[in-house]
Amino acid sequence: MNAPSKFAGFALGLAAVFGIALGVGALIGPEPAEPAGHDEHEAVAPPTELPGGLMATDQGYTLELDQPNTQAAAQSTTSFRILDRTGAPVTQYVTSHDKDLHLIVVRRDMAAFQHVHPVLDTTGTWTVPLNLSRAGDYRVYADFTPASGSNLTLGADLRVAGNYDARALPGPKTTAQVDGYTVTLDGTVTPGTASQVKLSVSRDGRPVTDLQPYLGAYGHLVALRAADLAYLHVHPEGTPGDGVTVAGPGIDFVVNAPSSGDYRLFLDFQHEGVVRTAEFTVRVAQPDATVVTDDPATAPADHGTPGHGH
Template sequence: MNTGVKITAFAAALAATFGTAYGVGTGVGPVDEPAKAAHGEHASAAKPDGATADGTQADGTQADGADGHAGHEEGAANAPAAGGLQVSEGGYTLAMETPKPDRGKSTLTFSIKDAGGKKVTAYTTEHGKELHFIVASRDLTVYRHLHPVRAADGTWSTPVDLPAAGGYKAFADFKPAGKNAKGVTLGVDLSVPGAYAPQPLPAAGRTATVDGYQVTLGGTLDPGKAGELKLTVSKGGKPVDDLEPYLGAYGHLVALRDGDLAYLHVHPNEGGPGPDVSFTATAPSAGAYRLFLDFQHGGKVRTAAFTVHAGQPTAGADEASHDAGGHTHG
């Protein structure tokens, strides 16, 4: 288990304005084409999804943050580049072969290609896997932590169950093989055809309930400033002090920023096996975030989800959120 691991902060690049078929909080509309993801060579030059090379939207308007001044400015000066905002970075591209999966159960197929267009077949194993794959709905109500299988030619595939039509985003988190290789997180848009009825972002709260387990979130998520997030797991009013290792750790945390779905994925600070799992976190900007904690107990992995607002104490929120079946593992 890694100790003292800090969350990789994000640059404050904001989301582009999505059409009615994809926009968070927009009206009902049909979905039949995936949104176009931005391409870029370096994370430091990350552009909002849908922005062109000069920082404008498809309709000619200026994308938020494209002029070098992000809309979320608080803490931006202290935040490195965002993760998952680009389909290409550092000479690697996430090539999705199934950008329009069917509603319900289907199979996702993709590859990571190098600068020459060749499928990558050599990776560095981290936390028990060569590659971690996350799929989330644009409204952040559906979350999938999947474990795809790689074929000899470099093609990855994984079953997935996407319960509703609409826009989704897939993230590939990996480290290529090589002594000086660095970790890369790439993101690409997906769409499930059909009538789209986006859900509002779940209310902020300090407790989440899943399969009879209650997880309490304490601490604050601060823009541009490191702070501790402590998650405490209990069941039936009793602390769970025998959490089981999952991918080499007692907990995994993924955070997605509302709007552009900027991504971060970390592992806990020293401790365990429960009931507390803590993370040192730095938010890239003010705003709303959705946190997904994976933990294993009784041989099964479960996910507790929270909405937090960077800069506001999580312990001060009284609302409790309940798992709605949107968070699974593959």
């Protein structure tokens, strides 16, 4: 074959290969000229940390109830263990708010609440008497810090057999009555932010200014999300005896609500040697949420797409 013929054959072959490459490229899609820079990628938000109490196992630790099913009784001895990742009971804890472990027990309709402090034996078993006279499904929360770990709140279900008198969640109120005391809630809880609230205690219309320390503060607040009983992180402000924090009537807290919805707040406070619990329902909404009402006279003006009412 002469040179011109060889060249023509080579050119035809090259064209065929190039055409195939173009076809494949059209099917697969073009390759970027150069890798995208770090700043060019869409930012991905880190995963949101779950609220406490939704899991029985977290960070290698497990809450294990000895008897997750029991009968209704006014005095029911309950025992449990915190197991490490090897399955061994944890026996060493860090003291927090004057106790090595706080146990919160609440019926799922939140009509029965207890905050107690079990006793730990040498085998790693915690034991505590509970008032389980009201049948139903309960959520048990263990709030603790193991000696070799960080603070955790683990949750487990406790089923109490008997006649279950289910109750509807009480509506939101800013005052609560307990044993002749009135507790008033001030402040707005906003989802996704650290919200400051004040709970003020009075009796017979007079402010109580001699509250007694309880669990290292003048009050201890537990907050639960009604939809799934998620356990919120709540922090008291100030410390008794620090020269700044007064012994009432107001007790300041920082509440972190992860989402909108109804929440149940339980305030334990001590006065004249007795610990009492005031209970509130709080409705948490986004700041721009529009309140829905059936009364045209009180309905907000229409400014476009309505927000979600709560």
